[in-house]
Amino acid sequence: MEAQSPSTCNQCGKKFQRKAHLLRHQQQHSGDRPYSCKFCSKTFKRSDVLRDHFSRCDRRGNSAIPNSLERGRKRHACDECSRLKVKCDNNVPCRKCKEFGRTCVKSRPTAASSPDESTASASRSTPDPASSDRNSIGFLLNCPTETDFMREFPKSSTLSPNSKPAEYQSFTSLGHSYEPPPAAMNDASYMHQDYGHIMQDNRLDVLLDNLEFANFEERSHSWQMPGENAMPWSGDATFIDRHVLGQKAYEIREKLKYTAANLHSPNMPPKEILDGINSITADNIVAWVKLYFTHWHKHAPLVHESSFNLCTAAMPLILAVISLGGMYSKEAAEVAKLKRLLDTIEAYVYSIPGLSEEYDIPGRTYIIQGENAAPEWQQYQLEELQGAYLMIVVQFWSGNPTARTRVRQSRFQRIYSIFHHLNLQVVQHSPTFQITDQQSFRSWIRKESYIRTAALATILDHAFGIFDNVSPRFQWAEIDLPFPSDDVYFKVTNYEELVAQSLYPQHKIKIKDAFLVLFSPPETAEHELKVLRNANLTALDMQMLIHYLYTCVWKSTFSNPMAALPTVKISDLLSPFRTAMRNWRTVWDQIKNLVPDNEWNKLGFQITAETYFDAVKAIVDAFEKRDGKFPPIPSDCSLGNKEIPPGFFDSS
Secondary structure, eight states: OOOOOTTBOTTTOOBOSSHHHHHHHHHHHHOOOOEEOTTTOOEESOHHHHHHHHTTOTTTTTOOOOGGGOSSOOOOSOHHHHHHTOOOOSOSSOHHHHHHTOOOOOOSOOTTOOHHHHHHHHHHHOOOGGGOOTTSHHHHTTOOOTTSTTSSOOOOOSOOTTOOGGGOOOOOOOSOOOOSSOOOOOTTOOEEEOOOTTOSSOSOOEEEOSOOGGGOGGGGGTOOOOOTTEEEOOTTOSEEEHHHHHHHHHHHHHHHHHHHHHHHTTSOOOHHHHHHHHTOOHHHHHHHHHHIIIIITTTSOOSOGGGOOTTTSOHHHHHHHHHHHHTTOSOHHHHHHHHHHHHHHHHHHTTSTTTSTTSOGGGGTOOOTTSOOOHHHHHHHHHHHHHHHHHHHHHHHHSOHHHHHHIIIIIHHHHHHHHHHTTGGGOOOOTTOOOOSHHHHHHHHHHHHHHHHHHHHHHHHHHHHHHHOOOOSSOGGGOOOBOOOOHHHHTOOSHHHHHHTTOOOOOOOBHHHHHHHTTOOHHHHHHHTHHHHTTTOOHHHHHHHHHHHHHHHHHHTTTOGGGGSTTOOHHHHHHHHHHHHHHHHHHHHHHHHHSOHHHHTTOOGGGGHHHHHHHHHHHHHHHHHTTTOOOOOOEETTTTEEOOOTTTTOOO
């Protein structure tokens, strides 16, 4: 009798090409289930099935998946060698890091490390935020490390605007929270608040509860106690109705649950997703919105804080604002819950008709500027668009790598299309428009909000190009936007306050016109720059200009095929850009010197514009040093990675 092949099952006769596959198959006959889950005690025949089970195990919670069953290869290289994809000798410090003077850190333990050693190694490898190189030229040239803000939500390191600790008063949460279906909360429920005074850790500073309204001086001036369903707020209304906000929170939860069910169909949504959705209560919404206006708003003010109403605002804007603000919560568990919800929130926002790619914009009744429409609908349309844009922002800063790629490649393209439909790339204040009453004031605020949203979207578009090595969607020739009006006008609450302070918004110079002035030759620069000096430009305006200049320089140097021609003189090619850099720095220094240090420190990311200037200078110097000849720069645009050889941008 002929012997069976070693790759043939001796029970059913099934044949396999590899012995390992045969051994795995024979487990079906033996009934052995040697692999068990350490969290729920379920058993499995195969290790890969157990590995997939860990991601769905309800009892695992936030516990880590065992190292032996993580997907992918175990990484033994140090962080720098792993990022640059070069061979590492597995020593600390390794030979490559010593050769190029890099800090050698191995943040992930090897398989042989014990749990205690792994914990100790992780704690030792966590860099001090104060020593982060996020403002380095290397970072701006797309050489981030694990701790750069591209992989970590940006944290404010300065005082928040209008920080006056002595003037802040505490509120108690009145009555019981209304959360349909009705469920009474404990009378001692509290509301998280953070006022941002000297906030070096940039998160919730105080948990306020059980404080009485007797603290307010208003009671001695015929001030009336608010109703039992009132919640403390700012803006047009000092208090908002708890019942209405509770209904809004309930509506948000139901919409997100429906979206989560669709995303995970046919399975039930994971428990951690449902827990995150249930954490969206009226009190948490108020707390996270306040954190947004305390910390993120100063980086990119596009929402008019005084008129923002939680009870009537468009759902996408509420979700985006609480997502951004929640990232600054002091409670790590809250941040983790919100991060797990970001994909669900994004999916809901971009499933709305008009924002969804499945709907044709003309059928969404988006009102083009100048068309007749009710002011309420125009305001809702603005807030819906702002929410969709801010969801891209929050995912780009704190989402997972897949989400960052998705919002950059797909979601932003949808925003770009809507902007073109609404002609927002050319939106401007009418030179004859006058603010004469509250209605005209709100119309001006709405137009200004559109201008700010469009201008900041172009900055983000250029940031994609800077950090992810892709061409901007908004082209310089099509943009006809003015700079946003000064914040002093945008912070005004209403028309009466505008009149009381004798303020009248001034028209700002167009971004395109200011950019052209930067290229004024030295012999006329002194005269031409007066236009910019008299234009009341801000640090944010200058950051826009340096973003435009960065993109223009890169396209005209390393991405310019004409630069490779032997007849092109590199110094002549770079001369206009060196002139623009010199003029930009002149105006920047003037703006910076005119602002007191304490006010300058209250600003957000716009004060990093000087670092982008250093990056532009590094590009120009490197291109001239190499006389326009350079090796190819390997890149992966889908991941936003490009490996630049050490010393590539050294000007020496």
